[in-house]
Amino acid sequence: MPATLRDVAELAQVSVRTVSNVVSGYAHVSERMRQRVLAAIEELDYRANPVARTLRTGRTGMLALVVPEIDVPYFSELARDVIDAAAEFGYRVMIDQTGHDHERERRLLMGDDRTMLFDGILFSPLVTKSELLDMHRSEHMPLVLLGEHEFDGRFDHVAIDNVRAARDAVAHLAASGRTRIAAIGAQPLEEYSTPLLRTAGYEAALEEAGLEAPPEYATPAPHYSRTDGYGAATALLALSPRPDAIFCFSDLLAVGAMRAVFDAGLSVPEDVAVIGIDDIEEGRFARPSLSTVSLDTPFIAREAVRRIAARIDDPSAPAEEVVAPHRLVVRESTAAV
Amino acid sequence: MPATLRDVAELAQVSVRTVSNVVSGYAHVSERMRQRVLAAIEELDYRANPVARTLRTGRTGMLALVVPEIDVPYFSELARDVIDAAAEFGYRVMIDQTGHDHERERRLLMGDDRTMLFDGILFSPLVTKSELLDMHRSEHMPLVLLGEHEFDGRFDHVAIDNVRAARDAVAHLAASGRTRIAAIGAQPLEEYSTPLLRTAGYEAALEEAGLEAPPEYATPAPHYSRTDGYGAATALLALSPRPDAIFCFSDLLAVGAMRAVFDAGLSVPEDVAVIGIDDIEEGRFARPSLSTVSLDTPFIAREAVRRIAARIDDPSAPAEEVVAPHRLVVRESTAAV
Structure with a gap:
């Protein structure tokens, strides 16, 4: 029979209530008392079961990775990299x-009950900036935010330079001789950061190249899905003048857009160049292979795990922001013609 | 200050050890005593935190879905469907x-510590049949197995008819006039069930169609990945006579195989027909769109959650096996020429 709270209390010569307070992490226990209880816990190897041990150590050895949609390849590939990186940190x-x-998302950040099963959360949010400002859970639960840009410094954050990534993609299209460059994923319905920042990069690159685009060239995409990309591209191809290049805010949108170009009886890259962002494996095997801006997900994963591990060990450490590198990857879908 | 174990013990007029035994789920507590303790827990609303509540109720409201690789689209799409189905069951x-x-996998089935944070496990295993026979954790942790076939009735199990699914794919190729039908994913290095069963279906369909295939037409694929498909198809295309059709044991293999056909200067479906199994979304948007055997993942997910919920409520219920339906989906990659 494993040791009970009472056994611990007897050995430490304190009340059961004090032991309970110590294992629950409540304040109002003197450090001297706490040490006495912890020594007794140690000596008796008090752990009725893993859940009880969680009470004792306050640790589960588990991190939660929270993503909007696990069947979106960018997130499932990021998850793979996070799992690998976390294993190195135990x-x-x-x-x-x-x-x-x-x-x-809001409940989770405000402290959903079940999040207490984890030592920390890696969170790739869809919340808008103003919503994020309302959240203040990070003092209670170690939290690292992934992927967005422009937080306010209260959260650990592994960011992407979304403006620059978009600018690099569009600058490449312009340098390849494309002059009528459309975008899929712009014009968000809500004030999400990513679409706004990538739209800013798209517009900056057009201006730098001395190009103009009619407003209807910037099209929305509620879910960054293949179906969204297909629908938006089909609409773009019906415009006059027709775009000769489409910058998609994700590779998945680009896969759908390429299929729409073919179904319209046109060719990629001959009639329309297509480029995405993410560098998912699907794009490497697509036909034509998809040009993209590669986000360094192994770097993002490693930095995120490094930050959360540090924060778990020292909850009062100042928040840190790391910007992950990205690079343009030119493949068949944007070949010059 | 929330109620402690001692408060509960005082109200129930039992020892703290008895309360501890009840919340830990240990035996050797009479039912009368247990009811008295539970009544006191109820009255005091004893729950220092969610972990403590887990001790009390023995429930976390969480299921674990265990898959070999989350960045394989079949599994990430299955995960999406399982999450949706589970939400309906709370x-x-x-x-x-x-x-x-x-x-x-073995540690997990034998009872990894951390699995105790979950009420049940949905498990899509890679273990071999003989390994599975050694496992006997299901009495302790509700468990439902997914996707394999031919278990021994000790586990709840939502199966696919792998033999029939493979036979349907190959019969379709034969009916479309293909006579030199190769397979990627056969010849497993270890005694996994899925490759063995699909190989049996492949061979049965060839025999039914009166076709023969040299042994080198059945090629291995360690990870069912795009890269595996690309490599295996490249090798197949170098054979003489060259196959005029390739049956891939997963859609991901088929995506890689199609790219290999193009890179060899050949066409799909004109020179080589390609078909997969799974029906991942990627195949619907591929060029050409990929013929496949569609596995009904929403059905698999719903049945799996229904089974695990029933088993959590009644751990002694007899194990049940459900076979999920599948159907042939003919797209561009196997068009007759």
Whole structure:
């Protein structure tokens, strides 16, 4: 029979309530008392089961990775890299999906009950900037944000330079001789950061290249999905003048856009060049292979795990922002013609 | 200050050890005593934190979905469907990845510590049949197995008819006039069920069609990845006579195989027809669109969650096996020429 709280209390010569307070992490226990209880816990190897041990150590050895949609390849490939990186730090990772549910994201950041099963959260949010400003859970639960840009310094954050990534993609299209460059994923319905920042990069690159684009060249894409890309590209191809290049805000959008070009009886890259962002494996095997801006997900994963591990060990450490590198990868879909 | 174990013990007029035994789920507590303790827990609303509540109820409201690789689209799309189905039953799902690590799978089934954070496990294993026979954790942790076939009735199991699925794919190729039909994913290095069963279906369909295939037409694929498909197809295309059709044991293999055909200067479906199994979204947008055997993942997910929910409520319920339907989906990659 494993040791009970009472056994611990007897050995430490304190009340059961004091032991309970210590293992629950409540304040109002003197350091001297706490040490006495911890020594007794150690000596008796008090751990009725893993959940009880969680009470004792306050650690589960598990991180939660929270993403909007696990069936989006960018997130599933990021998850793979996070799992690999976490293993090097001795953590296991479980993946949670918010499913574009803002309310769920908010509850999670405000401190959903179940998040207490984890030592820390790696969070790739869809929340808008103003929503994020309302959240203040980070003092209680170690949290690292992934992928967005322009937070306010209260959160650990591994960012992407979204403006620059978009600018690099569009500058490449312009340098390849394309003059009518459209965008899929711009014009967000809500004030999400990523689409706004990538739209800013798109517009900056057009201006730098001395190009203009009619407003209808910047099209929305609610879910960055293949279906969204297909629908948006089909609409773009019906415009006059027709775009000769499409910059998609994700590779998945670009895969859908390429299929739409073929179904319209046109060719990629001959009639329309297509480029994405992400560098998912699907794009490397697509036909034609997809040019993209490669986000360094192994770097993002490693930095995120390094930050969360540091924060778990020292919850009062100042928040840190790391910007992950990216690079243009030119493949068949944007070949000059 | 929330109620402690001692408060509960005082109200129930039992020892703290008895309360501890009840919340830990140990035996050797009479039912009368247990009811008295539970009544006191109820009255005091004893729950220092969610972990403590887990001790009390023995439930976390969480299921674990364990898959070999989360960045394989079949598994990430299955995960999406499982999350949706679980929500209807009031469960949340966290995803765990074994990464083709047999030892990790084994530990998990034998009762990894951390699995106790979950009410049940949905498990898509890579373990071999003989390994599975050694496992006997299901009495302790509700478990439903996914996707394989031919278990021994000790586990709840949502199966695919792998033999029939493979036979349907190959019969379609034969009916389309293909006579030199190769397979990628056969010849497993270890005694995994899925490749063996699909190979049996491949061979049965060839025989039914009166076709023969040289042994080198059945090629291995260690990870069912795009890269594996590319490499295996490249090797197949160098054979003489060259296959005029390739049956791939997964859509991901087929995506890689199609790219290999193009890179060899040949066409799909004109020179080589290609078909997969799974029906991942990537295949619908590929060029040409990929013929496949569609596995009904929403059905698999729903049945798996229904089974695990029933087993959590009644751990002694007899194990059940459900076979998920599948159907042939003919697209451009196997058009008759």
